Amino acid sequence: MVSMVADEKSQPQLLSKKAACNSHGQDSSYFLGWEEYEKNPYDPVSNPGGIIQMGLAENQLSFDLLESWLEANPDALGLRRGGASVFRELALFQDYHGMPAFKNALARFMSEQRGYRVAFDPSNIVLTAGATSANEALMFCLADHGDAFLIPTPYYPGFDRDLKWRTGAEIVPVHCTSANGFRLTRAALDDAFRRAQKRRLRVKGVLITNPSNPLGTTSPRADLEMLLDFVAARGIHLVSDEIYSGTAFAAPGFVSVLEVLAARGASNAAAADLSERVHVVYSLSKDLGLPGFRVGAIYSSNAGVVSAATKMSSFGLVSSQTQHLLASLLGDKEFTRKYITENTRRIKERRDQLVEGLRGIGIECLESNAGLFCWVRMGNLMTSQSFEGEMELWKKVVFEVGLNISPGSSCHCREPGWFRVCFANMSAKTLDVALQRLADFAEANGGCKGGGAPARRRLAGGPARTMSCPVGRFSWANRLTPGSADRKAER
Amino acid sequence: MVSMVADEKSQPQLLSKKAACNSHGQDSSYFLGWEEYEKNPYDPVSNPGGIIQMGLAENQLSFDLLESWLEANPDALGLRRGGASVFRELALFQDYHGMPAFKNALARFMSEQRGYRVAFDPSNIVLTAGATSANEALMFCLADHGDAFLIPTPYYPGFDRDLKWRTGAEIVPVHCTSANGFRLTRAALDDAFRRAQKRRLRVKGVLITNPSNPLGTTSPRADLEMLLDFVAARGIHLVSDEIYSGTAFAAPGFVSVLEVLAARGASNAAAADLSERVHVVYSLSKDLGLPGFRVGAIYSSNAGVVSAATKMSSFGLVSSQTQHLLASLLGDKEFTRKYITENTRRIKERRDQLVEGLRGIGIECLESNAGLFCWVRMGNLMTSQSFEGEMELWKKVVFEVGLNISPGSSCHCREPGWFRVCFANMSAKTLDVALQRLADFAEANGGCKGGGAPARRRLAGGPARTMSCPVGRFSWANRLTPGSADRKAER
Numbered sequence: 011m012v013s014m015v016a017d018e019k020s021q022p023q024l025l026s027k028k029a030a031c032n033s034h035g036q037d038s039s040y041f042l043g044w045e046e047y048e049k050n051p052y053d054p055v056s057n058p059g060g061i062i063q064m065g066l067a068e069n070q071l072s073f074d075l076l077e078s079w080l081e082a083n084p085d086a087l088g089l090r091r092g093g094a095s096v097f098r099e100l101a102l103f104q105d106y107h108g109m110p111a112f113k114n115a116l117a118r119f120m121s122e123q124r125g126y127r128v129a130f131d132p133s134n135i136v137l138t139a140g141a142t143s144a145n146e147a148l149m150f151c152l153a154d155h156g157d158a159f160l161i162p163t164p165y166y167p168g169f170d171r172d173l174k175w176r177t178g179a180e181i182v183p184v185h186c187t188s189a190n191g192f193r194l195t196r197a198a199l200d201d202a203f204r205r206a207q208k209r210r211l212r213v214k215g216v217l218i219t220n221p222s223n224p225l226g227t228t229s230p231r232a233d234l235e236m237l238l239d240f241v242a243a244r245g246i247h248l249v250s251d252e253i254y255s256g257t258a259f260a261a262p263g264f265v266s267v268l269e270v271l272a273a274r275g276a277s278n279a280a281a282a283d284l285s286e287r288v289h290v291v292y293s294l295s296k297d298l299g300l301p302g303f304r305v306g307a308i309y310s311s312n313a314g315v316v317s318a319a320t321k322m323s324s325f326g327l328v329s330s331q332t333q334h335l336l337a338s339l340l341g342d343k344e345f346t347r348k349y350i351t352e353n354t355r356r357i358k359e360r361r362d363q364l365v366e367g368l369r370g371i372g373i374e375c376l377e378s379n380a381g382l383f384c385w386v387r388m389g390n391l392m393t394s395q396s397f398e399g400e401m402e403l404w405k406k407v408v409f410e411v412g413l414n415i416s417p418g419s420s421c422h423c424r425e426p427g428w429f430r431v432c433f434a435n436m437s438a439k440t441l442d443v444a445l446q447r448l449a450d451f452a453e454a455n456g457g458c459k460g461g462g463a464p465a466r467r468r469l470a471g472g473p474a475r476t477m478s479c480p481v482g483r484f485s486w487a488n489r490l491t492p493g494s495a496d497r498k499a500e501r
Numbered sequence: 502m503v504s505m506v507a508d509e510k511s512q513p514q515l516l517s518k519k520a521a522c523n524s525h526g527q528d529s530s531y532f533l534g535w536e537e538y539e540k541n542p543y544d545p546v547s548n549p550g551g552i553i554q555m556g557l558a559e560n561q562l563s564f565d566l567l568e569s570w571l572e573a574n575p576d577a578l579g580l581r582r583g584g585a586s587v588f589r590e591l592a593l594f595q596d597y598h599g600m601p602a603f604k605n606a607l608a609r610f611m612s613e614q615r616g617y618r619v620a621f622d623p624s625n626i627v628l629t630a631g632a633t634s635a636n637e638a639l640m641f642c643l644a645d646h647g648d649a650f651l652i653p654t655p656y657y658p659g660f661d662r663d664l665k666w667r668t669g670a671e672i673v674p675v676h677c678t679s680a681n682g683f684r685l686t687r688a689a690l691d692d693a694f695r696r697a698q699k700r701r702l703r704v705k706g707v708l709i710t711n712p713s714n715p716l717g718t719t720s721p722r723a724d725l726e727m728l729l730d731f732v733a734a735r736g737i738h739l740v741s742d743e744i745y746s747g748t749a750f751a752a753p754g755f756v757s758v759l760e761v762l763a764a765r766g767a768s769n770a771a772a773a774d775l776s777e778r779v780h781v782v783y784s785l786s787k788d789l790g791l792p793g794f795r796v797g798a799i800y801s802s803n804a805g806v807v808s809a810a811t812k813m814s815s816f817g818l819v820s821s822q823t824q825h826l827l828a829s830l831l832g833d834k835e836f837t838r839k840y841i842t843e844n845t846r847r848i849k850e851r852r853d854q855l856v857e858g859l860r861g862i863g864i865e866c867l868e869s870n871a872g873l874f875c876w877v878r879m880g881n882l883m884t885s886q887s888f889e890g891e892m893e894l895w896k897k898v899v900f901e902v903g904l905n906i907s908p909g910s911s912c913h914c915r916e917p918g919w920f921r922v923c924f925a926n927m928s929a930k931t932l933d934v935a936l937q938r939l940a941d942f943a944e945a946n947g948g949c950k951g952g953g954a955p956a957r958r959r960l961a962g963g964p965a966r967t968m969s970c971p972v973g974r975f976s977w978a979n980r981l982t983p984g985s986a987d988r989k990a991e992r
Contacts, residue, residue, distance in 0.1 A: 024738075024777075024778070024805075025642055025643060025803075025805050025806065025809070026641060026642055026643055026644055026645045026648070026705075027645050028641055028642070028645075028809065029641070029642040029643070029805055029806065029808075029809035029810075030805065030809075068593055070589070070593065073588065073589045073592065076588070076592070077586065077588055077589075080580075080588065087578055087579055087580060088578055088579070089571075089578060095568065097564065097567070097568055097571065098561070098564045098568075100793050100794075101564065101567070101790060101791045101792075101793050101794065102559055102561065102790070102792060102793055103792075103793040104631075104786075104792040104793050104795070139630045139795070139816070139817045139818055140595075140815075140816075140818065142815050142816055143816045143817055146816055150517060150519055150520070150667055151516060151517055151519070151520040152516060152517055152520070153517055154517045154518050154519075155646070157517070171812065171815075172815075172816075175812075176641055176667070176813065176816075214517075247515075286515075287515070295595075299592060299593070300592045301592075301593060301594075301595040302591050302592050302593055302594040302595050302820070302821030302822070303591075303592065303820050303821060303822055304595070304630070304817075304818045304819070304820050304821075312516075314515070314516050314520055314521065315516065315520065317520075318516070318519065318520035319520075321662065321666075322667065324631075324633050324662075324663075325630070325631075325633055325634045325637055325663075325667075325816065325817055326630045326634060326795075326816055326817030327630055327631065327795045327817075328795070328820070329630075329793070329794050329795050329819070329820035329822065329823040330793030330794060330795075331793070331794055331820065331822055331823050331826065332820040332822050332823065335822065
C-alpha cells in the first residue's frame with residue numbers, strides 16, 4: 011500500500027493540458043456575466059430586482075408561429091408520417107449523413123433565406139449538433155495544431171473555445187475600428203497576415219461572421235469580393251459563419267459569400283479552385299430560435315472537407331427525433347415564407363425599441379441591419395477611456411444596474427467603450443425595464459458626459475428623442491459594416 | 502490573375518493532416534462490410550438475395566414496449582408537461598449541464614441496471630451526443646497528443662477513430678487470447694505497459710468495455726479488482742465503457758467497476774484518490790435501442806474531468822426535445838423495471854437461436870452472457886489459419902453467403918479465425934435465413950474441417966444439435982471472460 015501511494019505521488023500529470031488549463035476561454039467576462047445572471051435572474055413578478063439577461067443572443071420573438079404550426083401538424087412531433095408511426099425507423103437512424111428529407115428541406119430553407127440566389131446541394135451539407143460543433147469540425151479539417159485563422163474583431167467570445175481549445179489552432183485578430191464603422195479592409199487583413207507570419211504561424215484561412223456577431227451588420231458585397239480576392243491570392247480558406255442570415259431585417263440585406271462566389275462563375279480554373287476553399291456554417295438556433303434542438307451544418311463544395319467532416323459528425327449527430335420534426339417544418343414552404351417575413355419584422359421592431367430607447371438616454375449604437383443585438387457605444391458613461399474604464403462600467407452595469415451585457419473587450423475589440431446588447435430574448439416590457447434602469451443609472455451618474463442633457467426620467471412614457479446625447483467625435487459615416495466573428499451555443 | 506494562380510500552386514497543404522489522411526480508421530473491413538451491405542441490403546420481400554447485416558450491434562427486440570409506453574404517455578412526445586406546452590422552454594434549453602429532470606432519471610436508471618448496488622450522483626454526469634462523443638471527450642480530458650491508453654483486444658473497431666483520430670492519443674493493445682477465453686490478465690497488462698514504454702509513450706490509462714464488445718461477456722469481479730490494483734499502482738486512469746450493461750442476460754451478471762470501487766470504501770486516501778481516476782461511459786443506444794436519439798454520458802467523480810468534459814459537451818449536446826422525452830420515459834420506474842426484465846429475456850432468446858444454429862453447422866461461439874452479438878470461431882471454415890485466411894473467408898461470407906459479419910482482425914484480435922456476429926438487429930426469421938445460408942455454404946465447402954459431419958441442410962426444420970462440429974483443440978474452460986473494448990454509433 012505504501013508503495014502504491016509512493017507511485018501515485020510520482021504519477022504523471024493526472025489530466026490533459028487541455029482539461030487542466032483554462033484555454034477553453036470561458037473565464038472571460040462574457041461568460042462570467044452569465045454566471046452572475048444565473049445567480050439572480052430577473053423575473054417581473056418573483057424577482058423584479060434581478061439581473062436582466064442582455065448577453066444572450068436568443069430569438070424568442072416568433073415562438074407563437076412555431077407553436078401554431080406544431081399544433082396544425084401533429085405528425086411532426088408524434089414521430090409519425092402520414093399518420094403512421096416511424097418510431098422504430100427514427101430510433102435506429104444514426105446515419106451520419108443525416109436524414110435525406112431533413113437535408114433536402116434544410117438546403118431549400120437556406121436557399122430561401124438567400125432569396126433563392128444561391129442553390130444548396132444537400133450532398134454538400136454536413137449536419138452537426140449545433141454550429142459550435144460545425145465550426146470546431148471545420149477547424150479540425152482545415153488546420154493542424156499551431157495553424158492560424160484570421161478573424162476580424164470584434165468577434166464572438168465563444169470562438170476562443172470553439173475554434174482553438176481542442177484543435178490547437180490559433181486565432182490571429184484582424185483589427186477593425188470605429189473609424190470606418192468596424193468595416194473590414196484589405197490593409198487590416200494584410201496586417202494580420204504579416205503578424206501571423208512574424209509569429210511563424212501558418213495561416214490557413216479567414217473566418218468571418220456574416221451577419222456579424224457582435225456588430226449586427228451584414229457584410230457589403232464589395233467587402234466579400236475583397237475577401238475572396240484575398241483568400242484566392244493567398245491560397246487559403248474562407249469560412250463564413252452565416253448563422254444569423256435569417257435575421258437581416260433592413261437594406262442592404264444579407265448577401266452570402268456563396269452568392270458572390272457563384273457570380274464569379276466556376277468556368278475558370280481559379281474560381282473553381284477557390285470554391286473548394288469557401289465553407290459556410292449554418293444553424294437553426296438563431297433564425298428559428300431553436301438552440302435547444304442542437305442543429306447546425308457545414309456547407310462545403312470541397313469533397314475532402316465533406317468526407318472528413320461527415321466522419322467527425324459522429325461526435326455530434328443531430329437527434330433523429332429532431333431531424334424528423336424539422337424536416338416537416340422546413341419542408342412547409344408556405345410556413346417558412348410567412349415565418350421569415352414576420353420574424354424579421356419583429357426583430358426590426360425590437361431593435362428599434364432598443365436603439366430609440368438608448369438614444370433617449372444619450373447612448374448611440376452602430377447602425378445595424380441584422381442580428382439579435384446592437385453594438386453599443388457607452389464610452390460616455392466611462393470614467394476613463396480605457397479597458398479598465400470599460401471593465402469598471404461593465405461591473406456597474408451588471409451589479410448596480412442589473413443588466414448583463416457583454417463588454418467589447420470580451421469580443422477582442424481593440425477600442426474600449428463598446429458593448430454588445432441583446433434584445434430578442436425578452437419581452438418588450440422587460441426591454442423597457444432595462445432601458446429605464448440604464449436611464450436611471452445615467453442620470454445618477456450625471457447624465458451623458460460630452461455635452462448631452464441629463465437622461466430622461468421615464469422612457470416608456472413617450473418618445474425619447476428629445477434626450478438625444480451626441481456621441482461626439484465618432485463619425486457614423488460608414489455605419490454599415492463588414493464581416494466579423496461569432497456565433498451560437500451561448501453556453 | 503497569373504500571380505494568383507502561381508500563389509495557389511505554392512499554397513500550403515489545403516486540408517489538415519487529420520482530414521487528408523485515413524487515420525480515422527474507417528477503411529477497416531468492419532466499415533467496408535457496411536458499405537457492401539448498403540449497396541445490397543437484404544429484404545425478405547423486395548431483395549431476398551441481398552446481404553444480411555450482422556455487423557451492426559443494434560437492439561431492435563423491444564421496440565413494442567417503447568411504443569406502448571409512448572402511446573400511453575403522449576406528453577413525452579408532445580413537448581408538454583402536465584398537458585401544458587413546454588415548447589418554448591425546450592426550444593431555448595441549451596444549458597450544457599443538461600436538463601435536471603433527465604439527469605436525475607438517467608442516474609436512477611443507471612443505478613437500477615446495476616441492481617441499485619451503485620448510486621449515481623446526477624451532478625457527476627456529463628451528457629454527450631452519444632457514447633462516441635463521450636469516449637472522445639474523455640480522451641481529450643485525460644490524454645495529451647501522443648499519450649497512450651491500453652485497451653484489451655479484441656476491441657471495438659470504431660475506437661481507432663473515436664479515441665485517436667482528433668485527440669492524437671495512441672492505443673496500445675493488451676493482447677488477450679483464446680487460451681483463457683480472452684480473459685484479461687495482469688501479465689498481459691504489464692506486457693502492454695512495457696511495450697508502451699519502449700515506444701516512449703506515456704500511458705495515461707486503461708480502457709475496457711464491460712460488457713465486452715465484441716466478446717459479449719461481462720468482466721468477472723476478480724478481473725475488475727485486478728484492474729483497479731493495476732491502475733492504482735501505476736497512478737493512471739481507468740475508463741469503463743458500460744454501454745451494454747443493460748444487455749447482461751445470464752449469470753454471473755454485470756458488475757460495474759464502480760461497484761467494486763465502492764466496496765473498497767472511500768475512507769482511505771488511496772481509494773479516494775483512485776476513485777478520481779475511474780470514469781464510466783454510458784449510452785441509451787444499446788440498452789434502449791435508441792442510437793438515433795444520440796444520448797451518451799460520462800460519469801466521473803473527478804471534478805476536473807466533469808468541468809472540462811461539460812465544457813466540451815457544447816460540441817455535442819443532446820437535443821432538448823429528446824431529453825424531455827427520455828426524462829419522462831426513464832422516470833417511469835414501473836416501466837423501466839418491466840423493460841429491463843423483458844428486454845434481457847428477449848436478447849437471451851435470440852442469442853440462443855444464433856448459438857444453437859451455429860452449433861448445428863459445426864461452428865462454436867465464445868460462451869456469452871451479454872451483448873447483442875457473439876464472438877464466433879470460424880477457423881474450421883478457413884483454408885489457412887492466418888489473417889489472410891480470415892480475410893478470404895470474410896470476403897466469401899460477405900459476397901457469396903451474403904452476411905456482413907465483422908472479422909476479428911478489424912477488432913485487433915491477435916488470433917485469426919474469430920468473427921463478431923450480431924443477432925439483435927433483425928427478426929428471428931431473418932436470423933434463420935442467415936443461419937441457413939451459412940449451413941449451405943459450409944456444406945458446399947465440404948462441411949466443417951477438423952472432423953465434423955457435413956452441415957445440416959435445413960436448420961429451421963428442427964434441432965440442429967446433431968450436426969455439432971467440435972472446434973477441436975480450443976479449450977472452453979474459461980468461457981466467461983474479461984473486459985475488452987468497444988462501443989456504439991456504428992456509423
